[in-house]
Amino acid sequence: xxxxxxxxxxxxxxxxxxxxxxxxxxxxGWIPDEGPGGGAFPFWLSAAMLVCSVxxxxxxxxxxxxxxxxxxxxxDSRAQAMILLVVGALTLxxxxxxxxxxxxxxxxxxxxxxRFLGQHSWAKTLTIAIAAPVVTFFFFEILLHITLxxxxxxxxxxxxxxxxx
Amino acid sequence: xxxxxxxxxxxxxxxxxxxxxxxNAVAAGWQPKKPVEFVIMAGPGGGADKMARLxxxxxxxxxxxxxxxxxxxxxxxxxxEALVHLKSKTGxxxxxxxxxxxxxxxPLRQPKLxxxxxxxxxxxxxxxxxxxxxxxxxxxxxSLDDFVAAAKAKGGDxxxxxxxxxxxxxxxxxxxxxxxxxxxxxxxxxxxxxxAKELAGKHANSTVNNPSEQLGFFQAxxxxxxxxxxxxxxxxxxxVPTFTELGHKYVYYMQRSVVGTPGMSAExxxxxxxxxxxxxxxxxxxxxxxxxxxLGDFLTGDELKAYWTNEIANHKQMLKDIGEIK
Amino acid sequence: MEILQLLLDxxxxxxxxxxxxxxxxGCAVGLFIGAMPGLxxxxxxxxLLPVTFIVPPTSAIIFLAAIYYGAMYGxxxxxxxxxxxxxxxxxxxxxxxxxxxxxxxxxxxxxAAAVASFAGGTISVILFTGFAPPLAHVALAFGSAEEFALxxxxxxxxxGLGGDDIPKxxxxxxxxxxxxxxxxxxxxxxxxxxxxxxxxxxxxxxxLVLAIGIYGIGEILWTxxxxxxxxxxxxxxxxxxxxLGSLKELLKSxxxxxMGSLLGYFVGLLPAxxxxxxxxxxxxxxxxxxxxxxxxxxxxxxxxxxxxxxNNAASTGSMxxxxxxxxxxxxxxxxxxxxxxxxxxxxxxxxxxxxxEFVWGLIASLYVANFFSIVLNIAFIPxxxxxxxxxxxxxxxxxxxxxxxxxxxxxxxxHDVWLMLLFGVVGYLMRKLDYPMAPMVLAIVLGPLAESSxxxxxxxxxxxxxVFFERPISGPIMVFALLLFLMPAIxxxxxxxxxxxxxxx
Numbered sequence: 001x002x003x004x005x006x007x008x009x010x011x012x013x014x015x016x017x018x019x020x021x022x023x024x025x026x027x028x029g030w031i032p033d034e035g036p037g038g039g040a041f042p043f044w045l046s047a048a049m050l051v052c053s054v055x056x057x058x059x060x061x062x063x064x065x066x067x068x069x070x071x072x073x074x075x076d077s078r079a080q081a082m083i084l085l086v087v088g089a090l091t092l093x094x095x096x097x098x099x100x101x102x103x104x105x106x107x108x109x110x111x112x113x114x115r116f117l118g119q120h121s122w123a124k125t126l127t128i129a130i131a132a133p134v135v136t137f138f139f140f141e142i143l144l145h146i147t148l149x150x151x152x153x154x155x156x157x158x159x160x161x162x163x164x165x
Numbered sequence: 166x167x168x169x170x171x172x173x174x175x176x177x178x179x180x181x182x183x184x185x186x187x188x189n190a191v192a193a194g195w196q197p198k199k200p201v202e203f204v205i206m207a208g209p210g211g212g213a214d215k216m217a218r219l220x221x222x223x224x225x226x227x228x229x230x231x232x233x234x235x236x237x238x239x240x241x242x243x244x245x246e247a248l249v250h251l252k253s254k255t256g257x258x259x260x261x262x263x264x265x266x267x268x269x270x271x272p273l274r275q276p277k278l279x280x281x282x283x284x285x286x287x288x289x290x291x292x293x294x295x296x297x298x299x300x301x302x303x304x305x306x307x308s309l310d311d312f313v314a315a316a317k318a319k320g321g322d323x324x325x326x327x328x329x330x331x332x333x334x335x336x337x338x339x340x341x342x343x344x345x346x347x348x349x350x351x352x353x354x355x356x357x358x359x360x361a362k363e364l365a366g367k368h369a370n371s372t373v374n375n376p377s378e379q380l381g382f383f384q385a386x387x388x389x390x391x392x393x394x395x396x397x398x399x400x401x402x403x404x405v406p407t408f409t410e411l412g413h414k415y416v417y418y419m420q421r422s423v424v425g426t427p428g429m430s431a432e433x434x435x436x437x438x439x440x441x442x443x444x445x446x447x448x449x450x451x452x453x454x455x456x457x458x459x460l461g462d463f464l465t466g467d468e469l470k471a472y473w474t475n476e477i478a479n480h481k482q483m484l485k486d487i488g489e490i491k
Numbered sequence: 492m493e494i495l496q497l498l499l500d501x502x503x504x505x506x507x508x509x510x511x512x513x514x515x516x517g518c519a520v521g522l523f524i525g526a527m528p529g530l531x532x533x534x535x536x537x538x539l540l541p542v543t544f545i546v547p548p549t550s551a552i553i554f555l556a557a558i559y560y561g562a563m564y565g566x567x568x569x570x571x572x573x574x575x576x577x578x579x580x581x582x583x584x585x586x587x588x589x590x591x592x593x594x595x596x597x598x599x600x601x602x603a604a605a606v607a608s609f610a611g612g613t614i615s616v617i618l619f620t621g622f623a624p625p626l627a628h629v630a631l632a633f634g635s636a637e638e639f640a641l642x643x644x645x646x647x648x649x650x651g652l653g654g655d656d657i658p659k660x661x662x663x664x665x666x667x668x669x670x671x672x673x674x675x676x677x678x679x680x681x682x683x684x685x686x687x688x689x690x691x692x693x694x695x696x697x698x699l700v701l702a703i704g705i706y707g708i709g710e711i712l713w714t715x716x717x718x719x720x721x722x723x724x725x726x727x728x729x730x731x732x733x734x735l736g737s738l739k740e741l742l743k744s745x746x747x748x749x750m751g752s753l754l755g756y757f758v759g760l761l762p763a764x765x766x767x768x769x770x771x772x773x774x775x776x777x778x779x780x781x782x783x784x785x786x787x788x789x790x791x792x793x794x795x796x797x798x799x800x801x802n803n804a805a806s807t808g809s810m811x812x813x814x815x816x817x818x819x820x821x822x823x824x825x826x827x828x829x830x831x832x833x834x835x836x837x838x839x840x841x842x843x844x845x846x847x848e849f850v851w852g853l854i855a856s857l858y859v860a861n862f863f864s865i866v867l868n869i870a871f872i873p874x875x876x877x878x879x880x881x882x883x884x885x886x887x888x889x890x891x892x893x894x895x896x897x898x899x900x901x902x903x904x905x906h907d908v909w910l911m912l913l914f915g916v917v918g919y920l921m922r923k924l925d926y927p928m929a930p931m932v933l934a935i936v937l938g939p940l941a942e943s944s945x946x947x948x949x950x951x952x953x954x955x956x957x958v959f960f961e962r963p964i965s966g967p968i969m970v971f972a973l974l975l976f977l978m979p980a981i982x983x984x985x986x987x988x989x990x991x992x993x994x995x996x
Contacts, residue, residue, distance in 0.1 A: 215829040
């Protein structure tokens with residue numbers, strides 16, 4: 001926890017420097033007769049954020065915040081494994097939407113999550129894994145006319161469009 | 166690389182489905198296979214958005230297309246986002262876009278985008294929107310001469326509210342400044358409705374709104390039109406002279422056009438041209454054009470492209486004049 | 492009593508069988524759309540717009556108004572049940588609604604939200620009925636300087652919402668404000684903070700992307716960690732008696748609801764402000780005025796009632812500038828405005844004179860829609876509670892999928908889904924280190940309004956800051972906002988003085 005607090009503050013400080021540099025692409029000063037330039041708002045806010053990040057770091061050295069005194073680990077190993085697994089699965093799901101579309105990725109995600117993390121029965125898992133995309137299709141595509149990404153599975157949907165639209 | 170070969174079974178399904186559901190598509194050539202993405206190069210509530218939704222409604226009401234048109238607003242970066250989006254879909258047959266004059270100005274002002282407006286498939290010019298010079302009734306200004314005198318007296322304190330930066334409203338303001346030796350201050354706002362309100366609330370001294378944006382206040386008698394940036398007087402404002410009549414030949418319109426992705430197939434382009442020709446001829450569209458003082462005939466294909474080429478050259482010059490580009 | 496006669500005529504229109512049917516269907520559809528994270532009234536209204544071409548304009552606007560109302564009620568459902576604000580208007584509802592749900596009192600929070608929404612809606616419709624045209628003038632008097640002063644007031648009211656750690660709260664506010672400036676700088680027309688030249692940043696960072704990331708993904712990760720992925724979110728029960736009991740308890744919140752409704756309505760009236768600042772300010776004021784401000788954020792029922800009454804009142808309020816000035820106060824009213832154009836109606840000061848059937852039919856249907864929304868909402872509460880009882884390993888993937896789809900729907904861009912995932916994970920890590928998240932989410936909503944109104948006002952005044960204090964409306968608001976900002980310092984100073992005084996003798 002102690003190390004994480006410092007790392008986060010340093011990361012935020014670096015991020016704010018990057019933001020200042022990026023904001024400086026537009027004028028950051030006071031334009032006479034007009035007020036602040038286009039980059040001023042993000043630039044000075046980033047500068048203030050940098051000051052606050054340094055403030056956090058200073059307090060870390062002086063051990064003022066509870067986090068900077070805590071010797072507990074940021075993650076206990078079991079939580080860490082669980083979080084990594086879930087974040088990994090989420091990333092994979094979002095990534096695979098580009099290829100197999102929402103209707104391919106979502107059922108796979110349900111199977112993984114319910115069957116392997118939740119240890120639900122196959123019957124329950126498959127019911128939801130199949131029902132979810134069907135409900136999504138009718139609610140979003142047919143009722144609300146919002147097309148969700150389909151990747152390479154797009155042609156499979158042409159007949160469905162012909163029937164329902 | 167796109168997958169082009171479909172499984173055989175799918176072909177059968179497609180054929181079967183087509184046979185069952187082929188309604189009025191007998192003689193037609195290319196038809197959309199899925200909902201058409203109808204990109205709007207502006208945010209909700211603006212002139213382009215209202216028109217796009219009207220077009221969508223007309224298409225749906227009269228069944229001009231077997232698949233629905235689904236509007237998606239992409240106002241980011243004065244239309245840069247929409248232009249880049251269409252470019253990234255080069256060759257796609259299910260995406261069309263409603264554009265306005267930022268179709269020319271945005272690629273000119275942001276050369277980094279690497280966009281050439283002429284790459285896009287010309288589908289239809291549905292109308293040209295008009296501009297008038299407006300002031301508040303309480304200012305007592307009745308004519309352009311009064312306006313010039315009043316604005317001159319106030320110098321840099323005369324405020325013109327407009328939409329966007331380096332776009333139509335500012336180009337017109339610059340015309341007034343350079344032609345009549347004024348120092349009008351231009352303040353950009355988000356959306357024409359907001360601009361109209363700035364004038365009605367007397368937070369700004371003048372605007373160059375489209376008639377559709379000022380109509381409500383005009384009819385209530387709150388605002389007055391002084392002069393029109395059109396070639397002839399508008400039927401709705403018969404007493405308002407044009408700038409040409411007043412001695413300066415200056416005409417400016419806002420295109421309301423529909424374009425397709427770059428490299429759209431000829432058959433698909435033909436389908437969309439047909440759809441929008443029907444929309445243009447519909448009573449609803451003609452009625453709307455009349456009510457909102459819109460001009461401009463239906464243009465398509467090479468004629469539309471020639472029109473664009475000309476407009477791009479004009480805008481390049483105008484942007485140079487205000488120092489937005491070199 | 493001309494107004495009453497007109498209103499009565501309006502009710503005759505609104506209660507015709509077709510219109511009544513449309514109201515009920517609209518409320519139900521709106522309720523479900525609103526309850527989905529990522530989808531709000533704007534989606535429902537936009538999608539059903541073309542449908543309305545086949546019915547007369549009055550029926551059409553009645554239908555759309557019903558969806559609008561239904562969705563406003565529905566927004567609270569996702570805030571309370573999932574902790575994800577479905578729309579920016581429902582952010583403040585999560586602050587206390589979510590803790591209540593975790594404590595197993597989701598039904599109480601839902602009832603409070605429904606009743607507060609009903610009260611807010613009704614009070615504002617009554618105000619609308621009585622004073623629409625004069626209030627339009629108030630809206631007109633608000634220019635950029637007044638708008639900026641109002642934003643400062645909103646910032647002032649939520650200064651007390653952060654955590655105890657001052658630098659971390661400030662960092663959270665700054666990140667929100669900086670993220671809100673991504674996209675286009677309206678005043679110079681230049682793209683700004685386009686990270687890595689990715690075109691997805693051109694449209695800026697949508698509030699929903701951040702909110703769904705932090706409150707959806709981040710919250711579930713938080714729950715997974717703290718519960719080791721096994722415990723269900725809450726043990727909620729629902730019975731008719733409990734609902735009646737909650738209704739009775741709500742009487743105590745009457746003052747808060749009244750305050751929220753009035754505040755929400757007046758803020759909603761102002762063009763460009765809309766329902767979000769209204770609901771945030773109502774929450775902030777309720778907390779400031781409360782005898783027990785520390786209970787806010789931990790499951791105080793007033794913390795649900797205040798923003799919910801305000802956001803419904805504001806959505807009625809924002810119809811006023813739409814109808815009388817043609818200016819949309821929110822994305823939804825922007826679409827409704829488009830609808831009016833399609834039906835051939837010209838918004839503007841003359842609408843109330845020339846289209847009485849339309850205007851009063853709409854107003855009457857607001858009363859009717861309000862009534863059906865609360866009935867449907869309370870009737871559906873058992874269903875929503877049932878969802879909460881699902882095992883966590885079923886609920887979690889459902890929420891994740893809702894987040895992904897909800898993050899995609901508003902802009903239809905996968906870029907936003909990736910961004911949402913990033914915000915979710917980073918937000919979760921920051922939250923673990925006690926960085927408060929609410930200020931960030933509020934800042935991203937208010938940031939763009941504050942910046943553009945500040946700079947527009949300065950352009951008009953040639954860069955003179957005095958403009959905010961000289962004008963008759965913005966001046967007092969600004970002073971009041973500054974007082975709110977100084978409040979913590981004043982309080983600290985007072986404490987110090989009293990301590991000193993105690994020491995001296």
